[in-house]
Amino acid sequence: MANEPEQNEERAESAPPERASAASVDGPAAAPDGAAAGPPAVRIQGLWKKFGEQIAVNGIDLTLPAGRFIGLVGPNGAGKTTTLSMVTGLLRPDSGLVEIGGHDVWRDPVAVKSRIGVLPEGLRLFERLSGRELLGYIGRLRGLPGDEVDKRAGQLLDVLDLSGSQHKLVVDYSTGMRKKIGLAAALLHNPEILFLDEPFEGVDPVSAQTIRGVLERYTASGATVIFSSHVMELVESLCDWVAVMAAGRIRADGPIAQVRGAAPSLQDAFLELVGANDRGAGQSLDWLGGGGAR
Amino acid sequence: MSTESAAVAPRPAAVPSPTAVFVRLKLSLLRNGLRQSTGRTLAYIASVIVGLLFAAGAVLGLIALRGNDHVGALVVLLTGILTLGWAVMPLFFPTGDETLDPTRLVMLPLRPRPLIVSLLVASLVGIGPVVTLALITGSVIAVAHGTAATVVGVLAVVLVVLVCVSLARAVATASVRLLTSRRGRDLAVLSGLFIAIGSQGVNIAAQKLGRPDGLSVLEPLGNVLRWVPPASAVSAVEDAGHGAYGRAAAGLALTALALVLLLWWWQRTLTALMTSPDSSTLQAVEKDSARRGGNGERGLARLLPDGRTGTVMLRTLRYAWRDPKSKMAWATALGVGLLVPVVSSVQGNGSIYTAFSASALLGMQMYNQFGQDTSAFWMVASTIATPRDAYQELRARALTLAMVAVPFVTLVVVGAAAFIGPWSDFLEVYGLSLAVLGALLATGALSSALFPYSIPSEGNKNVAPGQGAIAWFSLFGGLLIGSVLCAPLLALTIWLHVAGLHHLLWLLLPVGAVYGTGIAELGLRLAAPRVARRLPEILVAVSKG
Numbered sequence: 001m002a003n004e005p006e007q008n009e010e011r012a013e014s015a016p017p018e019r020a021s022a023a024s025v026d027g028p029a030a031a032p033d034g035a036a037a038g039p040p041a042v043r044i045q046g047l048w049k050k051f052g053e054q055i056a057v058n059g060i061d062l063t064l065p066a067g068r069f070i071g072l073v074g075p076n077g078a079g080k081t082t083t084l085s086m087v088t089g090l091l092r093p094d095s096g097l098v099e100i101g102g103h104d105v106w107r108d109p110v111a112v113k114s115r116i117g118v119l120p121e122g123l124r125l126f127e128r129l130s131g132r133e134l135l136g137y138i139g140r141l142r143g144l145p146g147d148e149v150d151k152r153a154g155q156l157l158d159v160l161d162l163s164g165s166q167h168k169l170v171v172d173y174s175t176g177m178r179k180k181i182g183l184a185a186a187l188l189h190n191p192e193i194l195f196l197d198e199p200f201e202g203v204d205p206v207s208a209q210t211i212r213g214v215l216e217r218y219t220a221s222g223a224t225v226i227f228s229s230h231v232m233e234l235v236e237s238l239c240d241w242v243a244v245m246a247a248g249r250i251r252a253d254g255p256i257a258q259v260r261g262a263a264p265s266l267q268d269a270f271l272e273l274v275g276a277n278d279r280g281a282g283q284s285l286d287w288l289g290g291g292g293a294r
Numbered sequence: 295m296s297t298e299s300a301a302v303a304p305r306p307a308a309v310p311s312p313t314a315v316f317v318r319l320k321l322s323l324l325r326n327g328l329r330q331s332t333g334r335t336l337a338y339i340a341s342v343i344v345g346l347l348f349a350a351g352a353v354l355g356l357i358a359l360r361g362n363d364h365v366g367a368l369v370v371l372l373t374g375i376l377t378l379g380w381a382v383m384p385l386f387f388p389t390g391d392e393t394l395d396p397t398r399l400v401m402l403p404l405r406p407r408p409l410i411v412s413l414l415v416a417s418l419v420g421i422g423p424v425v426t427l428a429l430i431t432g433s434v435i436a437v438a439h440g441t442a443a444t445v446v447g448v449l450a451v452v453l454v455v456l457v458c459v460s461l462a463r464a465v466a467t468a469s470v471r472l473l474t475s476r477r478g479r480d481l482a483v484l485s486g487l488f489i490a491i492g493s494q495g496v497n498i499a500a501q502k503l504g505r506p507d508g509l510s511v512l513e514p515l516g517n518v519l520r521w522v523p524p525a526s527a528v529s530a531v532e533d534a535g536h537g538a539y540g541r542a543a544a545g546l547a548l549t550a551l552a553l554v555l556l557l558w559w560w561q562r563t564l565t566a567l568m569t570s571p572d573s574s575t576l577q578a579v580e581k582d583s584a585r586r587g588g589n590g591e592r593g594l595a596r597l598l599p600d601g602r603t604g605t606v607m608l609r610t611l612r613y614a615w616r617d618p619k620s621k622m623a624w625a626t627a628l629g630v631g632l633l634v635p636v637v638s639s640v641q642g643n644g645s646i647y648t649a650f651s652a653s654a655l656l657g658m659q660m661y662n663q664f665g666q667d668t669s670a671f672w673m674v675a676s677t678i679a680t681p682r683d684a685y686q687e688l689r690a691r692a693l694t695l696a697m698v699a700v701p702f703v704t705l706v707v708v709g710a711a712a713f714i715g716p717w718s719d720f721l722e723v724y725g726l727s728l729a730v731l732g733a734l735l736a737t738g739a740l741s742s743a744l745f746p747y748s749i750p751s752e753g754n755k756n757v758a759p760g761q762g763a764i765a766w767f768s769l770f771g772g773l774l775i776g777s778v779l780c781a782p783l784l785a786l787t788i789w790l791h792v793a794g795l796h797h798l799l800w801l802l803l804p805v806g807a808v809y810g811t812g813i814a815e816l817g818l819r820l821a822a823p824r825v826a827r828r829l830p831e832i833l834v835a836v837s838k839g
């Protein structure tokens with residue numbers, strides 16, 4: 001995004017201007033609080049959520065530093081979506097504290113809601129608007145002036161390769177196109193912190209590369225991206241910080257090198273952390289394959 | 295199917311006419327359908343027998359009515375209903391006839407005109423056309439008196455059957471794309487409304503016909519329909535019997551013209567369908583890109599206020615038009631709100647107070663505002679940080695509603711005063727209507743905050759499973775509280791009447807307008823902080839289904 005709104009000065013002081021390389025991250029990461037200059041992007045304490053008998057999020061404590069590209073990984077049902085929903089104020093926790101940029105999400109929504117951008121998962125958009133109308137709608141709801149919204153919307157649609165479909169109703173978009181328009185809607189007001197739930201799901205390789213470019217440029221300016229994903233290679237190549245979740249708890253978090261530890265790749269470290277390495281599919285499915293009778 | 299398929303494939307030696315091919319294809323499909331299973335065979339034979347029995351009974355009934363004063367109107371109406379049936383059948387049973395599925399014909403090297411002729415002839419084979427033929431023949435026999443009428447009658451039977459069949463084919467062809475696209479699915483949601491209104495119409499009609507001398511009520515309708523093709527051909531038979539040859543010729547000509555137009559339309563859509571790729575989405579793009587041009591919406595956007603208010607209003611208006619569920623809710627509210635006074639005045643026991651239905655039904659549109667957003671409500675929730683934001687959001691929605699409701703209520707009350715009367719009650723009813731509208735906006739805003747529920751986007755249901763109680767409770771509770779809120783005004787009205795202060799009744803208009811506005815504002819102000827506090831709870835409630 002070439003156009004920088006006023007929020008940007010505020011952000012520049014709270015985070016390093018350049019995205020640190022993986023090697024140099026190790027230094028400050030020794031102190032878990034990250035950059036001592038400003039408050040962490042997200043601070044979670046004792047976060048709990050139960051759906052009936054099912055404990056979806058089981059007392060999470062987590063501090064995520066500002067200005068980083070942060071990956072939240074975990075197997076299906078680990079509680080990533082639930083956590084992100086509670087952190088962004090879309091789902092009320094049973095108990096616990098969430099602070100974004102030092103502001104309590106539930107007590108100080110004015111400070112929080114203008115600072116964050118959200119791409120939730122499993123929630124719809126206003127699909128009976130065209131892509132451009134949707135951006136115009138959300139931008140104006142965010143209180144941006146109309147001209148500015150239209151300008152930014154045009155640029156975002158261009159960059160995300162949606163210009164050709166900008167006048168098509170979102171209900172006629174494909175899965176990947178919806179992700180992209182959702183991403184555009186989340187970026188429109190130039191938030192300090194971006195929460196993306198599985199932003200690369202259903203996105204083709206070319207668009208994924210585009211999204212990576214946009215997000216990398218965005219974090220380079222000092223903003224924070226927190227996204228959930230199942231694709232370890234992607235997380236490994238994009239993120240400088242990861243948090244691993246399983247069964248509603250944080251199994252590990254920190255700079256990527258630290259989480260990876262001695263394992264050859266993040267994938268191996270992940271499988272070890274969530275305890276799935278020995279759960280091979282070999283023994284129980286011995287009837288499967290070979291083209292034999294039934 | 296081996297012999298049949300050999301017959302279907304064009305032989306190199308002597309290329310058979312496509313008509314013969316299609317007729318044989320149709321017959322073999324019928325035969326193959328019979329061969330598949332005994333159950334199916336039995337069902338098919340049963341339906342044929344029932345169809346033929348029904349047709350025979352109807353024909354005998356029609357012939358028995360020959361000479362009745364109103365039989366002319368009856369046969370005209372019967373033809374009209376039959377035609378309507380042929381027109382809507384392909385929409386409800388899109389896969390009725392495989393020979394006629396144009397997408398299966400794409401590969402055949404056929405020119406449009408012979409193709410149309412052969413398809414038309416092939417469509418005449420089947421139980422439907424036979425029943426139609428029988429009914430129309432019976433109708434013609436019922437009204438044909440004299441040689442000239444008989445000649446016209448033969449022509450009329452042929453024309454009517456051809457019009458019916460080609461109408462069905464043309465509609466089917468035109469709707470192929472529609473029924474496989476999103477727009478088609480949208481239409482399916484609306485079909486419930488059509489069926490509801492249609493059944494209401496049938497209900498009223500049956501009641502009227504059931505009365506002694508019920509057939510006479512058909513006359514006015516028959517007078518209109520007799521000039522509408524293909525019924526005009528049937529009425530031409532009667533005219534010919536009376537010696538009105540000019541009218542008879544005109545009736546036949548109208549139907550013939552309709553047939554030509556239908557065939558032309560069918561051929562055009564068929565050609566378009568067969569020569570363009572399956573592009574339901576491409577078409578949507580083309581159509582939607584028309585939206586870019588400075589059309590009405592742009593102008594509308596400029597008229598609306600700036601900021602959240604205008605933005606939300608514009609979105610709500612777009613949804614009222616584009617979202618099938620919103621559209622249906624609006625159509626129902628507007629339609630029923632208008633229908634209640636109209637029907638009651640037609641039945642002769644009308645009162646100007648039936649005009650309240652307009653403000654009641656439109657006011658109820660304010661209920662469950664956020665349920666109408668479905669889970670997209672998260673976009674609203676993530677931009678509401680203060681009660682003030684929530685207030686603006688609610689107020690914008692109420693304003694949109696008022697923008698439609700106030701003129702509509704005005705119209706209905708004026709109409710009720712004009713057609714039912716008396717005009718002397720106009721001002722008080724108008725004032726009370728505005729008060730009712732305001733009270734419902736207020737309770738609607740509050741119940742949107744406190745009792746939200748999901749509206750499933752597919753199908754005809756308007757409440758997600760398990761939330762029916764909330765929906766009924768909020769609607770009826772709201773209506774009850776709304777009427778309690780209007781009690782002071784009602785009391786004032788009654789008092790003015792009882793005390794004989796009729797010259798002061800006009801006061802109710804300004805008082806009602808101010809009261810309605812005030813109570814709506816109060817409701818919005820009460821609801822706003824609750825919305826702001828309950829955002830996650832509302833999101834969960836509206837995200838089901």
Ligand SMILES: Nc1ncnc2c1ncn2[C@@H]1O[C@H](COP(=O)(O)OP(=O)(O)OP(=O)(O)O)[C@@H](O)[C@H]1O
Nearest residue numbers: 051054055056074075076077078079080081082083
């Ligand atoms: N609305 C709900 N009602 C009941 N249970 C829920 C609800 N939402 C989530 N859960 C449960 O909470 C747990 C965590 O779910 P969540 O969606 O947060 O997982 P996730 O990590 O996002 O998984 P995935 O990778 O598949 O998206 C799961 O066991 C799920 O069944």
Ligand SMILES: [Mg+2]
Nearest residue numbers: 080081082121
């Ligand atoms: Mg998830």
